[in-house]
Amino acid sequence: MNRRQLGLGAAAAAIASASGGLAMAQVRDPAAVSFYDSFNDQLARLPATIQPDVRAFYELNGWRPVWTPERLRALQGAAGRAERHGLSQSDFFDFDALASVPAAAEMRTTAAALGYGRVLAEGRVRPETVEDLWEMQKNRVDLPLGLNDALAQNRLIDWFEGLAPTDIGYSNLSAGYVRYRRMIREGRSWPVFQSGPTIEPDTSDPRIPVLIERLVAEGDLSATAAAQLAGMGNYYGPELVEAVKGFQIRHGLAADGRIGTGTQRSLSASSEDRARQIALNLERRRWLAREVAPERIEVNTAAAIMVYWKDGKPVHSNRVVVGSPANQTPSLEKQFASVVANPPWYVPASIARNEILPKGPGYLAANNMYISNGTVIQRAGPTAALGYVKFELRDSYAIFLHDTPTKSAFNLAMRQRSHGCVRVQDAVEFARLLLSPDPSLLAQFDEAQDTRETKRIQTGREITVRLLYWTAFVDGQGRVAFREDVYGRDGKLAEALGIAVSLPKVVDDGRGRDADDVGP
Numbered sequence: 293m294n295r296r297q298l299g300l301g302a303a304a305a306a307i308a309s310a311s312g313g314l315a316m317a318q319v320r321d322p323a324a325v326s327f328y329d330s331f332n333d334q335l336a337r338l339p340a341t342i343q344p345d346v347r348a349f350y351e352l353n354g355w356r357p358v359w360t361p362e363r364l365r366a367l368q369g370a371a372g373r374a375e376r377h378g379l380s381q382s383d384f385f386d387f388d389a390l391a392s393v394p395a396a397a398e399m400r401t402t403a404a405a406l407g408y409g410r411v412l413a414e415g416r417v418r419p420e421t422v423e424d425l426w427e428m429q430k431n432r433v434d435l436p437l438g439l440n441d442a443l444a445q446n447r448l449i450d451w452f453e454g455l456a457p458t459d460i461g462y463s464n465l466s467a468g469y470v471r472y473r474r475m476i477r478e479g480r481s482w483p484v485f486q487s488g489p490t491i492e493p494d495t496s497d498p499r500i501p502v503l504i505e506r507l508v509a510e511g512d513l514s515a516t517a518a519a520q521l522a523g524m525g526n527y528y529g530p531e532l533v534e535a536v537k538g539f540q541i542r543h544g545l546a547a548d549g550r551i552g553t554g555t556q557r558s559l560s561a562s563s564e565d566r567a568r569q570i571a572l573n574l575e576r577r578r579w580l581a582r583e584v585a586p587e588r589i590e591v592n593t594a595a596a597i598m599v600y601w602k603d604g605k606p607v608h609s610n611r612v613v614v615g616s617p618a619n620q621t622p623s624l625e626k627q628f629a630s631v632v633a634n635p636p637w638y639v640p641a642s643i644a645r646n647e648i649l650p651k652g653p654g655y656l657a658a659n660n661m662y663i664s665n666g667t668v669i670q671r672a673g674p675t676a677a678l679g680y681v682k683f684e685l686r687d688s689y690a691i692f693l694h695d696t697p698t699k700s701a702f703n704l705a706m707r708q709r710s711h712g713c714v715r716v717q718d719a720v721e722f723a724r725l726l727l728s729p730d731p732s733l734l735a736q737f738d739e740a741q742d743t744r745e746t747k748r749i750q751t752g753r754e755i756t757v758r759l760l761y762w763t764a765f766v767d768g769q770g771r772v773a774f775r776e777d778v779y780g781r782d783g784k785l786a787e788a789l790g791i792a793v794s795l796p797k798v799v800d801d802g803r804g805r806d807a808d809d810v811g812p
Contacts, residue, residue: 327357327398334399345406346399349436357398358443367405370452375473376466377412377456377578378571384408402439409435412455415578422784425622425689428758429581459584462577464766465570472567472772475509481563482509491551493533496526503551504532506559511771512539542767544595544775546705554705554799558774561796566764568793570772572785573764585756589693591714593621594763594775596707598716600725608725611702612693615712620779622712623761626685627754628692631723633740633747635682639668640690640812643711647810672746677811680741681723683716685757690812693757695719698809706798708778713812714759726751 331350335343350356359367367385374381385404390397413433419426433455442451456462475481483502491497504521507513513521513535521532533549540547543558551559586604591597593614600608615621639648639661648655648668656662660671670676679695696715701707716722720741727734730752740747763782767773776798777783786793 324356328355330395331355331399334396337396338399338403342403342407345410345436346403349402349406349439352436352440359398359401363443363448364401366446366448367401370449371408373449373453374408376470378466378469378574379411384411405439406435409433409439409452409455412452412578415575417575417785417788419576419579419623422788423623423761423781424620425624428579428623428625430579431581457577457580457582459582461765462574464770465574465577465764465772468764468766468772469567469570469574472563472570476563476567480509482506484562485556485559487553487556487560490553491528493528493530493549495528497528498526500526500528500532503528503536503559507532507535507539509563510539512536512542542771542773544705544773552799557796557799558776561774562794565793565795566772566774568786568791569774569782569795570764571791572782572789572793573762575785575789576761584758587753588756588758590758590760591621591693592760592762592765592775593623593708594761594778595765595773598714600722608722610717610722611707612717613696613701613707613710613715615710616708617778617780619711621710621714621759622689622691624685624689624691624759625756626687626691627756628683628685628751629754630684630748630750631726631737632682632684633723633737633749634672634680634744635676635678635694635746636672637670637677637812639670639810640711641667643810643812644668672744679715679719681719683719683723683757691759692812693719694812696811698811706778709809711810711812715811726755 335346338346364387368387371381371385374384384407390401390404393400413435414431419428419430438451438455442448456466483505485502485506486499488497488499491499491503501522504513504518508515508518513532517531517535521529528551536551536555537547537549539545539558540549540555543555545554545558586601588601590599590601591612591614592599596612596614598610598612599606644667648661656668660673660676661668662671663669670678672678675697677696679697681695683693685692691713693714693716696719698715699717701709701715702717723737724734727737727749733749733752736747736749739745740749761779761781763775763777765773777795778798782793782795
């Protein structure tokens with residue numbers, strides 16, 4: 293029996309001696325009476341933040357002790373699964389410490405269970421403290437009631453596991469975290485890749501053997517292929533180039549096979565840092581309400597990718613351009629119920645003041661703009677900043693989805709370039725997809741596009757838009773994909789969680805935002 297098992301046994305004995313069993317408590321067992329009499333004193337010794345939940349739990353339970361040896365074993369089983377959620381069991385449970393003060397063991401165990409449950413259900417950090425604007429539907433759980441029911445039904449482990457998200461995105465990312473942790477424990481972490489000159493295809497470089505090991509570690513290159521390539525020395529040939537392209541795609545880099553600054557920085561990230569980055573994204577997912585609309589649009593602002601879900605399944609995806617680091621697209625969950633064909637653009641005051649008005653009346657005339665009641669307005673047209681369609685979100689701080697005449701940015705790997713709104717690739721066809729369930733609405737939209745008339749068309753239903761920030765997620769091939777922390781939110785969240793993480797800096801693969809591109 294190891295030290296932790298001994299601690300569990302001692303804790304069980306301590307708690308069992310206090311409880312004497314639930315049935316005996318009902319006939320005023322002296323130990324149960326003692327627990328009841330000392331309740332307020334014991335409660336006062338707990339952190340103030342957990343006291344309301346502990347009191348509510350025991351009120352539901354008739355003020356009786358609950359932690360029998362069998363239930364403690366179940367609790368230990370639940371605690372042992374903490375790693376699946378990117379958490380450390382030791383941060384929540386120390387069964388040795390529970391056993392050290394028998395009189396306090398009962399209530400301290402309950403506090404630990406409720407504290408761990410709260411993290412699984414809602415996260416460790418309040419999102420508003422680490423993001424400037426975060427308006428999503430939060431998850432909320434009645435933990436005292438849930439714990440009481442789970443104990444009564446002997447399903448403690450299932451209850452804890454059900455508190456965390458159970459969707460495939462969380463489950464797959466959780467499995468990815470476990471794989472990375474196992475890799476680290478077993479000493480299969482990849483070697484350090486040294487930065488240096490760009491490695492071009494069909495050349496030789498002394499870093500090639502390390503590159504091969506690096507690609508094998510995460511599955512971008514098979515062990516069989518690696519063994520064959522090892523015989524080619526330092527040559528960067530076609531098969532290895534294809535593996536690097538796969539790595540580049542998985543990291544949101546330009547998939548050209550050239551191992552330049554951006555690719556080298558991603559290659560240099562350690563397995564420990566990538567595991568911690570996954571843990572940060574598991575935390576973000578725990579913040580969110582578990583029930584989501586079966587029809588929704590989800591934009592991952594870190595990856596600059598949009599996915600349209602219909603009937604709970606992803607049916608369409610597009611590239612998007614989102615806010616620059618200086619003009620970040622916030623985390624929002626809003627609805628829209630109409631699209632505007634050929635929309636004019638009512639320019640926000642800050643953009644007008646800083647980027648448009650200083651250029652003088654000639655610029656306004658050349659860009660089909662005019663001033664009305666102090667507001668700069670751009671008329672609809674082929675060069676209008678909103679393109680041919682706008683998807684209006686309700687009460688969204690002037691954040692919306694729209695078309696754009698500037699198509700070239702969709703071909704860039706780093707697409708964080710707007711003033712905060714979301715520019716959608718092939719936006720007109722996407723609008724047609726949303727309107728297609730009702731042929732009459734689609735016909736109205738198509739007619740407006742033919743005539744270039746500005747017209748609002750109702751969708752006939754509310755569609756939810758979720759603007760999210762995932763820097764680690766699982767791709768269609770079941771691999772963990774990473775994006776660099778372009779908004780700096782990983783660093784801020786890591787600091788709040790007390791996690792030390794060193795992630796690669798972003799390398800812009802294209803020119804900065806055009807001086808003439810003043811769109812939202």
